Amino acid sequence: MRVDDLPEIRQLSLFRSMSEASFADLMKAAYLQNFPAQVDLLNEGDNADFLFFVVEGCVELYANANGREGVLALVRPVGSFILAAILEDSVYLMSARTSEKSRILMIPAQNVRDAFESDDRFARSIVLELSGYFRAVVKEYKDLRLRTGVERLANRLLKYHQAQGAPGFVELPCDKKILASILGMTPENLSRAFGTLKPYGVDVVGKKVVLGDLESLSVLAKPNPLIDDPAT
Amino acid sequence: MRVDDLPEIRQLSLFRSMSEASFADLMKAAYLQNFPAQVDLLNEGDNADFLFFVVEGCVELYANANGREGVLALVRPVGSFILAAILEDSVYLMSARTSEKSRILMIPAQNVRDAFESDDRFARSIVLELSGYFRAVVKEYKDLRLRTGVERLANRLLKYHQAQGAPGFVELPCDKKILASILGMTPENLSRAFGTLKPYGVDVVGKKVVLGDLESLSVLAKPNPLIDDPAT
DNA sequence: CGGTCGGTTGAAGCTAATCAATTAGAGTGG
DNA sequence: CCACTCTAATTGATTAGCTTCAACCGACCG
Numbered sequence: 001m002r003v004d005d006l007p008e009i010r011q012l013s014l015f016r017s018m019s020e021a022s023f024a025d026l027m028k029a030a031y032l033q034n035f036p037a038q039v040d041l042l043n044e045g046d047n048a049d050f051l052f053f054v055v056e057g058c059v060e061l062y063a064n065a066n067g068r069e070g071v072l073a074l075v076r077p078v079g080s081f082i083l084a085a086i087l088e089d090s091v092y093l094m095s096a097r098t099s100e101k102s103r104i105l106m107i108p109a110q111n112v113r114d115a116f117e118s119d120d121r122f123a124r125s126i127v128l129e130l131s132g133y134f135r136a137v138v139k140e141y142k143d144l145r146l147r148t149g150v151e152r153l154a155n156r157l158l159k160y161h162q163a164q165g166a167p168g169f170v171e172l173p174c175d176k177k178i179l180a181s182i183l184g185m186t187p188e189n190l191s192r193a194f195g196t197l198k199p200y201g202v203d204v205v206g207k208k209v210v211l212g213d214l215e216s217l218s219v220l221a222k223p224n225p226l227i228d229d230p231a232t
Numbered sequence: 233m234r235v236d237d238l239p240e241i242r243q244l245s246l247f248r249s250m251s252e253a254s255f256a257d258l259m260k261a262a263y264l265q266n267f268p269a270q271v272d273l274l275n276e277g278d279n280a281d282f283l284f285f286v287v288e289g290c291v292e293l294y295a296n297a298n299g300r301e302g303v304l305a306l307v308r309p310v311g312s313f314i315l316a317a318i319l320e321d322s323v324y325l326m327s328a329r330t331s332e333k334s335r336i337l338m339i340p341a342q343n344v345r346d347a348f349e350s351d352d353r354f355a356r357s358i359v360l361e362l363s364g365y366f367r368a369v370v371k372e373y374k375d376l377r378l379r380t381g382v383e384r385l386a387n388r389l390l391k392y393h394q395a396q397g398a399p400g401f402v403e404l405p406c407d408k409k410i411l412a413s414i415l416g417m418t419p420e421n422l423s424r425a426f427g428t429l430k431p432y433g434v435d436v437v438g439k440k441v442v443l444g445d446l447e448s449l450s451v452l453a454k455p456n457p458l459i460d461d462p463a464t
Numbered sequence: 465c466g467g468t469c470g471g472t473t474g475a476a477g478c479t480a481a482t483c484a485a486t487t488a489g490a491g492t493g494g
Numbered sequence: 495c496c497a498c499t500c501t502a503a504t505t506g507a508t509t510a511g512c513t514t515c516a517a518c519c520g521a522c523c524g
Contacts, residue, residue, distance in 0.1 A: 044458050065378040066454050072373065084363040093370050093458055116359070120352050127348070127355060130362040131316040137369040138325050141304065144376055145416055146297040149480070177502065184377055189480055191504055206489090224297050226276050226325055380511070409470065421512060423472055438471095 006032070008078050009053065009105065014125050022119040029111040034103050041096040041104065048085035048092055050106040053078060057102025060178065061094040071181035072140070074099070074174060083129060086112050099178065139227045146227075149185045153193045154221035156183060157202065159228050161211055168214070172207040238264070240310050241285065241337065246357050254351040261343040266335050273328040273336065280317035280324055282338040285310060289334025292410065293326040303413035304372075306331070306406060315361060318344050331410065371459045378459075381417045385425045386453035388415060389434065391460050393443055400446070404439040 006027075009015060015023055032055070035041070041052065044063055052059070059075045072094055075081050085092050086109045098104075115122050143152055156179075160170045172179060180190035194204050200220055201213025211217060225232050238259075241247060247255055264287070267273070273284065276295055284291070291307045304326055307313050317324050318341045330336075347354050375384055388411075392402045404411060412422035426436050432452055433445025443449060457464050 063374050063378065063458075065374060065456050065459055066380075066383055068378045070374075070377045072370070072377075084366045087359055087363045088367070090367075090464055091458070093367055093374070093464075116356070120355070123352070123355050123359060124348070127319055127358050127362060130359060130366055131319045134316045134362055134366045134369065135320070135322075135325055137366065137373060138304070141369060141373050141376070142295050142297060142302075142325070144373070145302045145304075146295065146300045148298075151298055175502070186481060187503070188482085188505085192480090195504095222298050226295075226323070227297055232322055232325075382511095407470070418513060419471070420473085420514085424512090427472095 006055065006105065009055070012053075012078060012080075014080065014129050015122075017121040017125055018115070019119055019121065022115045022122060026107055026111055026115055029108050031106045032103065033106065035098045035101070037098055037100050037102075039098045041098065042082070042092055044092050044095045046092050048082060048088075048090060049109050051080060051083060051086045051109060051112045052096065053080050053105040053107075055103040055105050057098060057100045057104075058174070059096050059102060059104070060099045061096050062181075063094050069181075070184065071178055074178070074182065076173070080129070083126070084133065087116065087126070087130075089113065099174065135232075136230075142227050144184050149183065149189055150193045150196050151221055152183045152185075153190065154197060154200070154202075154217055155223050155228050157197075157209060157211060158214075158218065158221055158223050159230075161214075163230075168211050170209040170211060172209060238287065238337065241287070244285075244310060244312075246312065246361050247354075249353040249357055250347070251351055251353065254347045254354060258339055258343055258347055261340050263338045264335065265338065267330045267333070269330055269332050269334075271330045273330065274314070274324055276324050276327045278324050280314060280320075280322060281341050283312060283315060283318045283341060283344050284328065285312050285337040285339075287335040287337050289330060289332045289336075290406070291328050291334060291336070292331045293328050294413075295326050301413075302416065303410055306410070306414065308405075312361070315358070316365065319348065319358070319362075321345065331406065367464075368462075374459050376416050381415065381421055382425045382428050383453055384415045384417075385422065386429060386432070386434075386449055387455050387460050389429075389441060389443060390446075390450065390453055390455050391462075393446075395462075400443050402441040402443060404441060 010023065035057075041059065042050075054075045054077050056077055059081065060071050061073045061075065061081060062069060062071045081096060082092055082094070089109070116126060143155070147155070157170055160173070164170060174182075176190055177187045180187045183190065185193070194202065197217070197220075200217045201211060202217065203210040203212065241259075242255065267289075273291065274282075286307045286309050288309055291313065292303050293305045293307065293313060294301060294303045313328060314324055314326070321341070348358060375387070379387070389402055392405070396402060406414075408422055409419045412419045415422065417425070426434065429449070429452075432449045433443060434449065435442040435444065
């Protein structure tokens with residue numbers, strides 16, 4: 001594939017300060033592929049052979065244990081995943097599947113590690129990328145440990161509201177089933193949680209949600225920048 | 233303080249491949265201090281002014297939200313904490329307090345960032361350190377999401393058993409109260425969880441635990457290297 | 465000897481998962 | 495265009511897991 005097919009990749013903070021040569025090497029080795037929905041891209045426990053980027057569509061990261069399954073995160077354009085496994089030359093800790101028809105960029109692990117060794121700027125960009133990842137998981141962990149299901153939903157809605165910028169209105173980024181799993185609850189429980197939030201001005205029709213009383217919703221949610229703010 | 237006071241610091245994977253000069257610079261700026269038990273070293277939300285190392289003793293990382301508190305991890309010698317906040321020049325996401333009398337090494341954040349910019353080997357060591365952190369939190373997150381309290385306890389016991397190497401015997405690394413919080417449950421619940429494990433050969437007296445039937449305990453716990461193995 | 469704190473135990477209540485049944489919607493083929 | 499089908503989503507009833515509150519025991523310490 002051609003480097004200039006994907007200017008948005010070059011502009012990612014991960015690659016922006018990389019040398020022209022290293023970037024070209026990486027892209028030469030890379031694959032750009034289209035996948036239908038519901039295709040497994042990798043399974044936890046597999047050797048980390050590729051670094052992935054979602055160019056179009058959406059990917060779910062999920063995991064299984066003790067007979068249960070949970071979605072840990074959604075990745076949307078242009079986001080990467082499983083960078084840490086690549087660098088440690090180890091196995092994936094999460095599985096990944098497309099949740100929509102998606103366009104995926106795959107870079108062989110060895111090429112990434114070579115570039116990491118040879119390109120100093122790239123190595124430093126990776127540090128910032130990983131710090132961001134790390135802090136994001138810590139926030140998710142705190143969210144799960146310190147909040148009830150209803151609180152998690154309320155805060156998630158406020159977060160989407162902030163991100164989407166439409167006053168009093170939110171569009172859910174995925175099916176309620178997947179949203180439930182991301183929030184660490186069952187679909188039934190999510191449905192009831194929306195019911196619980198109705199007195200706080202939350203009205204849901206399909207993926208469209210009206211937040212009619214941000215004031216009282218915030219009182220319930222107690223949003224916390226150290227959990228909910230993607231920037232901090 | 234003198235560099236050669238702390239040969240074990242120099243030997244950390246984070247510093248091992250660092251240039252002599254950069255390391256000396258860092259250590260010149262560093263503070264080595266003794267703290268009694270139960271002293272708060274930093275609070276979540278504070279600016280990240282120092283990178284910390286536990287040289288002796290033990291530190292709890294914990295967090296608060298929505299009126300609840302949870303211990304997220306214990307750090308023992310020689311471990312670092314809050315590296316990611318330093319690199320992002322941001323605020324701490326977790327609070328830290330000594331849980332025993334402890335000896336703490338503190339390096340000013342700016343010096344760490346300077347060394348990160350000037351020393352290529354150091355920058356790369358940080359990547360591996362952060363990958364390890366990241367993967368550790370992902371494992372904790374999976375543990376919490378995908379297992380019940382009793383399962384988490386059983387797996388934690390098996391993990392300590394593995395680490396300590398004494399067949400059929402485990403010594404708890406902290407008070408049960410703190411262990412409970414680490415496992416994401418109340419002290420009462422931990423007590424009951426130990427009770428539940430009695431038929432599986434688990435006998436507790438104080439911090440001493442006998443694992444009398446590893447076979448059946450494992451059947452219950454279903455240990456999973458992608459959660460429990462510190463190495464993967 | 466009294467006090468504090470860690471730990472345990474019991475009872476009650478709450479949160480969330482499970483099981484079961486039903487409804488709503490999206491997509492398919494006649 | 496409409497019946498048919500499949501899955502998402504909702505709702506109710508029940509159960510499991512966990513927390514909370516309260517009482518109590520025992521060890522350590524002033």
